[in-house]
């Protein structure tokens with residue numbers, strides 16, 4: 655059997671370990687692994703090549719994706735999806751594994767409906783915002799990168815007695831900011847999922863500053879659109895010298911953590927074990943178990959951060 659794999663949408667650490675696992679486990683099964691380079695764009699352009707052990711040697715520790723990723727405007731048009739299908743047929747590729755987010759899964763589901771190409775989607779995004787899975791590959795590495803950066807910012811914040819507003823990525827989801835706030839001991843956490851009570855915050859932080867607090871760290875999710883507002887609050891209401899740091903794409907890079915490397919193997923193994931005819935599902939990880947969820951269920955629901963984490967985060971909003 656010939657199986658293709660591609661990486662699509664925002665890259666994340668864990669993609670390379672997953673590619674390595676894919677080649678090794680596919681060859682062990684006596685199947686033929688193929689790489690589609692450059693995501694959906696490469697599928698349209700026929701950038702498809704048989705993969706070998708050599709291709710995946712020495713990549714386990716690398717962030718990003720050695721086969722490149724893309725966002726594709728063309729894939730929204732039937733004409734280009736047909737071209738993509740013809741490319742797969744040319745190589746006799748029967749099934750696909752896609753490493754990406756819900757956008758990529760949606761794209762492949764449309765493709766499945768039109769051409770019947772079975773596929774398994776493995777959730778990979780630093781945002782950890784996909785319905786049906788507690789964990790998306792790459793989020794652990796991103797959180798560790800953010801932790802390191804927040805620790806660095808704390809060093810300078812405390813040295814100067816300043817307030818820092820640190821903006822994380824995450825699109826509309828506050829997961830990265832929330833977990834980072836909790837695990838870095840931030841004083842303020844602002845995410846789209848929680849309301850902020852600036853009056854209570856002022857009361858609490860004024861008291862703390864009066865009794866010796868030397869600096870303030872606020873972590874703000876990009877999706878809340880409140881970075882400037884929080885900075886203005888710290889400057890005007892608390893009278894603090896304030897700086898904004900937007901972490902940006904540094905959060906997407908870095909070598910994958912042990913956890914992401916291990917999870918990459920587990921996700922791929924489960925996907926290959928279940929890559930039957932007519933599969934058009936995501937491999938989810940819930941309550942410590944892998945399972946399959948139809949893509950239509952994934953894309954028709956919104957991911958919700960669990961209540962326990964939200965409860966911990968709420969303390970930093972007031």
Ligand SMILES: Nc1ncnc2c1ncn2[C@@H]1O[C@H](COP(=O)(O)OP(=O)(O)O)[C@@H](O)[C@H]1O
Nearest residue numbers: 663664725726729730754755756757758760761
């Ligand atoms: N409804 C759709 N029909 C066709 N292609 C789609 C559809 N939705 C998403 N895509 C394709 O999937 C790509 C990846 O989606 P995107 O949201 O950018 O990333 P992610 O997979 O990380 O969520 C898009 O650039 C687009 O080419």
Ligand SMILES: O=P(O)(O)OC[C@H]1O[C@](O)(COP(=O)(O)O)[C@@H](O)[C@@H]1O
Nearest residue numbers: 663664755778779780781823824825
């Ligand atoms: O790299 P780009 O195109 O600037 O996109 C930035 C976005 O990609 C992400 O890093 C990852 O998002 P996806 O995994 O959904 O693609 C977001 O957190 C961020 O908002």
